[in-house]
Amino acid sequence: MTVADTGSANGDIAIPDEVARNVFIGNIAKLLDPLYNWSRRNSIWPVTFGLACCAIEMICTASSRYDLARFGMEVFRATPRQSDLMIISGTVTKKMVPVIVRLYNQMPEPRYVLSMGACASGGGPFKEGYNVVDGIDKFLPVDVYVPGCPPTPQALINGLIALQEKIDQQSIATAPWYRKDDPTAGMLPVPVLGPDLVDLRQLDIIRAKAADYEAQVTESAGVEAAAQA
Amino acid sequence: MSDIILEPTADAPGPDVELTPAQEATAKLKELHPNVLSDDTREGYEGMIVYADSITEVAKTLRDDLGFNYLSSVTGVDLIEEGKMEVVYHFYSIDRGGGPVVLKAQVNRDEPVLPSLVSIFPGADFQEREAYDMYGFNFLGHPDLRRILTWDGFAGHPLRKDWKEPFFEEEFKPYGSRWPDGQVFRVEEKTPYGKNVQYPPGWAPTGEEYDIETDVYLGLTYSRDATPGLKTDKVTVNLGPQHPSTHGVFRMVVTLDGETIVDLKPVVGYLHRNHEKIGERNTFIMNMPYTDRLDYLSSMSNNLGYALAVEKLFDLTVPERAEWIRILMVELTRIANHLWALGFLLNDLGALQTPMLYYYLERELIVDFFEAASGSRMMCNYMRFSGVAYDLPDDVRGMPTMKFLEELIYNNLPRAIDQGDDLMTGNEIVRARAIGVGVLTPEDAIAMSTAGPVLRASGVPYDIRRAEPYSYYDHLDFDVAVRYNGDIYDRYLIRVDEMRQSLRILQQVLPYLKQTEGAPIFGDKPQYAQRAPRSGESYGRVENPKGELGYYVTAKRRSGNPERYHVRAPSFINLTALGPMAKGHKVADVVAILGSIDIVLGEVDR
Numbered sequence: 001m002t003v004a005d006t007g008s009a010n011g012d013i014a015i016p017d018e019v020a021r022n023v024f025i026g027n028i029a030k031l032l033d034p035l036y037n038w039s040r041r042n043s044i045w046p047v048t049f050g051l052a053c054c055a056i057e058m059i060c061t062a063s064s065r066y067d068l069a070r071f072g073m074e075v076f077r078a079t080p081r082q083s084d085l086m087i088i089s090g091t092v093t094k095k096m097v098p099v100i101v102r103l104y105n106q107m108p109e110p111r112y113v114l115s116m117g118a119c120a121s122g123g124g125p126f127k128e129g130y131n132v133v134d135g136i137d138k139f140l141p142v143d144v145y146v147p148g149c150p151p152t153p154q155a156l157i158n159g160l161i162a163l164q165e166k167i168d169q170q171s172i173a174t175a176p177w178y179r180k181d182d183p184t185a186g187m188l189p190v191p192v193l194g195p196d197l198v199d200l201r202q203l204d205i206i207r208a209k210a211a212d213y214e215a216q217v218t219e220s221a222g223v224e225a226a227a228q229a
Numbered sequence: 230m231s232d233i234i235l236e237p238t239a240d241a242p243g244p245d246v247e248l249t250p251a252q253e254a255t256a257k258l259k260e261l262h263p264n265v266l267s268d269d270t271r272e273g274y275e276g277m278i279v280y281a282d283s284i285t286e287v288a289k290t291l292r293d294d295l296g297f298n299y300l301s302s303v304t305g306v307d308l309i310e311e312g313k314m315e316v317v318y319h320f321y322s323i324d325r326g327g328g329p330v331v332l333k334a335q336v337n338r339d340e341p342v343l344p345s346l347v348s349i350f351p352g353a354d355f356q357e358r359e360a361y362d363m364y365g366f367n368f369l370g371h372p373d374l375r376r377i378l379t380w381d382g383f384a385g386h387p388l389r390k391d392w393k394e395p396f397f398e399e400e401f402k403p404y405g406s407r408w409p410d411g412q413v414f415r416v417e418e419k420t421p422y423g424k425n426v427q428y429p430p431g432w433a434p435t436g437e438e439y440d441i442e443t444d445v446y447l448g449l450t451y452s453r454d455a456t457p458g459l460k461t462d463k464v465t466v467n468l469g470p471q472h473p474s475t476h477g478v479f480r481m482v483v484t485l486d487g488e489t490i491v492d493l494k495p496v497v498g499y500l501h502r503n504h505e506k507i508g509e510r511n512t513f514i515m516n517m518p519y520t521d522r523l524d525y526l527s528s529m530s531n532n533l534g535y536a537l538a539v540e541k542l543f544d545l546t547v548p549e550r551a552e553w554i555r556i557l558m559v560e561l562t563r564i565a566n567h568l569w570a571l572g573f574l575l576n577d578l579g580a581l582q583t584p585m586l587y588y589y590l591e592r593e594l595i596v597d598f599f600e601a602a603s604g605s606r607m608m609c610n611y612m613r614f615s616g617v618a619y620d621l622p623d624d625v626r627g628m629p630t631m632k633f634l635e636e637l638i639y640n641n642l643p644r645a646i647d648q649g650d651d652l653m654t655g656n657e658i659v660r661a662r663a664i665g666v667g668v669l670t671p672e673d674a675i676a677m678s679t680a681g682p683v684l685r686a687s688g689v690p691y692d693i694r695r696a697e698p699y700s701y702y703d704h705l706d707f708d709v710a711v712r713y714n715g716d717i718y719d720r721y722l723i724r725v726d727e728m729r730q731s732l733r734i735l736q737q738v739l740p741y742l743k744q745t746e747g748a749p750i751f752g753d754k755p756q757y758a759q760r761a762p763r764s765g766e767s768y769g770r771v772e773n774p775k776g777e778l779g780y781y782v783t784a785k786r787r788s789g790n791p792e793r794y795h796v797r798a799p800s801f802i803n804l805t806a807l808g809p810m811a812k813g814h815k816v817a818d819v820v821a822i823l824g825s826i827d828i829v830l831g832e833v834d835r
Contacts, residue, residue, distance in 0.1 A: 047471075048473045049471055050477055050478075051477070051478055051500065052477070052478075052500055052502075052522075052525070052830065052831055053522055053525035053607060053608070053831060055477065056525060056526065056569075056607060057606070057607065060589065060593070060596075063585065063586050063589045064586045064587075064589060064590055065589070065590065065593050076473075078472070078473040090500070091500060091502050093498075093499060093500060093501055093502065093834075094425075094426075095379070095380055095498050095499050095501065096470065096478055096499045096500070099470055099471060099478075099499070103471060123425070125518070125519065125522070126502040126503065126507065127396065127416075127425070128394065128396045128397075128398075128416075128503075128507060128510075129394065129425075129502055129503030129506065129507055130387050130394035130395065130425075130503055130506060131378075131379060131387075131498075131501045131502065131503050132425060132502055132503065133424070133425060134396075134417065134424055134425045138424050149608060150607055150608065152606060192434075193380045193382065193383075194382060194428070194432075194434060195382060195383065195384035195428055195429050195432055196383070196384060196395070196426045196427055196428055197426050198426075198434055199422075199424070199426075202422055203434055205421070205422060206422075206428060206432075206433060206434060207433045207434070209421060209428075210428075210431050210432060210433035211433070213430050213431045214431055217431070
């Protein structure tokens, strides 16, 4: 009789040799995680989605010289519904960001976002522009940031390897996308274009500011009226 | 090849004092319209100020009687101190070449109304919409005057001088808050919402969704087919902004009858990065890296156009070696760009990726050279006013530079171009899908202000390197590539032709580079000290791989910042022709027609 290390509270149950020789008894997650992550990390399919200059370097990364196929990532899908990864490759503008959030909402889980270049990460050289979103992380959860303007293909590959390392650390047992109360499953609110970009999560602040302003205007009008009287 | 080093003769006045075509036309125009034209007498300004209501008549005379049939650039300028705004028009003559006839129409700042030129020059369509969007000009008679770069409902007209962006700090850079003490702060912390947004005072969302989409569809012709007994309807389909074949974040709203295109409207602005607003806060030299990001496939040519415009304004001269290096860089850029464009065009035609991958191998060689020379693969930021930033590198990919260039120009590039030509040009599928599709007649091509390969593929041999030579192009021997059918196939062929001509130019440049080795590459003035020596305006234009790239720059005397900085983007204006070219074809052809125009969204939306 041997005692199999099952890693559980019942680990000291005696198991017949016959069974131990033919059946694996252990932590299923420990066995499956490497397999599960190995298959996921080597088949990350990005969305065919180029925004600006960085998209050119993204295409270069995918083409012959840098050959993204070595990492199993050459399958760029034109639809977000078949993709695992969204590479935000370029400047995110206010006119574009509703589309990006909508695309992200359409991606199945597990989904990852890689922010490529200075513009996507924080506005970059165009940050002060009136039509530029100062970083896609204001709207989407970002997994990897790649610096550069534009990042070279090597830098992008480095970022993708960082993403693979992140995937390696995930466990099938704790992955949020298999849980019933998945905190990441909900649709992100799609921003709306009003007189400027309206983030629906900030409606209360905007309304409060407007109310403050109205109060100020009525107050100053009252002061003026009093002065005139 | 002569062994005498050339003297810069381009700027020296010729012995004959003949009037240039533009001067001649200006004089005639004044005779024909004496009451509505007056010379622009501001210091450093050229052209004529025209009475705004008469701009259509004057433009008509220019086009019909004087041969200035090409409206290159239309742009607004805010003259806030005078309480006026003006629209600046640059007309060129396709047949006679030479400089522009510049007209300016001034209107009251509070009520900027003037007639539209679209009925005479359809190419003014998008540019007038842009001027409306950015400044609020109301062009009477414009068929579809809507916002183009921002969206309907956007608050204000952003390029007006009194309009401030959410992250506004100061009028001009370098910002006193940051310099010289080197304070660093996050501008987000200073805005109430923590991000780059601002709302009109007192504005609160009503909860109603803003539907910007409907306005796009309003411009389309939508009608029920009245065929008796058959109930049919037209369908409106969106391509983009996320679509693998729109070459970026471009969107087309297409009305279809079955699979046939009835109407097509381009919708742009998804990459509008406020180039001009930022450019007017920047110092002159700060704009150089921003020009890289216009047409990001050909940053070197963008640099050159801006450098030319500012050199004209500053009265700077360029040392000889710098000129040769510039031509080397610009022509290599043209080849790199065309390799890219052809790869994508063939991709769109169904040769999925394979030709693209072959072409990009050679492009990588050029990009490596750029990286060795400037430090960056794509965003080269290489040209400077009166020179270039660095001399050529010692070696590229472990090879001495000149040997690398010789290998590239005499061996690798010709081989790649010939290989592509052999495999693709005669290909049955390419021919079937490209010949006779998306035809643009020469008359339309000129009227719609298309430029570059699109214009020349329609049988109009207009190349700025020949029509109004800059740099040393008048010393170089090359042919202006021209094709006559104006379809996709000709727009494919002309790019192959142009690459071969570029190789010819490069082969002529190499000996000069050898001769001038060690010569200065830069004028004597440091970059940061350069301020406008005089007030005035200048328009510098170059033949970019995608067409005529123009920079309109105005400045005040001793000012370190441009007052108006406008980019005439070829991709943007070439898109005017997309709708008319696509009409009547199948929806699958639109992708190929768009690919044959070769747009880059960084330049379309700026």
